[in-house]
Amino acid sequence: MNDEIKSLAARLGAVLNKRGLKVTTAESCTGGGVAYAITSVAGSSNWFEEGVITYSNEAKQSRLQVASTTLMQHGAVSEEVVKEMTLGALQCGQAQLAIAVSGIAGPGGGTAEKPVGLVWVAWRFREVVVARSFHFSGDREQVRLQSIAEGLRGAIEMMESNL
Incomplete structure (x- = not known):
């Protein structure tokens, strides 16, 4: 984890x-990296609820209630799936903010349509949801670290936008 x-x-x-709020994470390609970064901060138990790593499609369905039709129509690395992941994460507990990440960290697994380095991140604060796609370069570790940073950065932006 970098500075x-x-x-x-x-x-x-x-x-x-x-603000007296809590965050939860739903992660795939980052393997819990966002949650690890958060829990590396002393006192994070005051504002972090839980993290869920759903690497397989089956786990996304069973743990986060991502619809099988969404996965079939759009694939795990998609705007629709990360949005559903945030909703499922919030329904698991008492947090108000969710961060979800799904992507292709590489070195394999990419296609022409969804290349290595494609990552979707979504943030949901109560009923407001925002998702963004990124195309990161570098090796697997670099893609994962960039994904973690963007997940955190987007959450800060959402919280600071006075929603």
């Missing part, structure tokens, strides 16, 4: 702690 990610996690914590 940028540590700083972003601490900044997210400060924003959430100030």
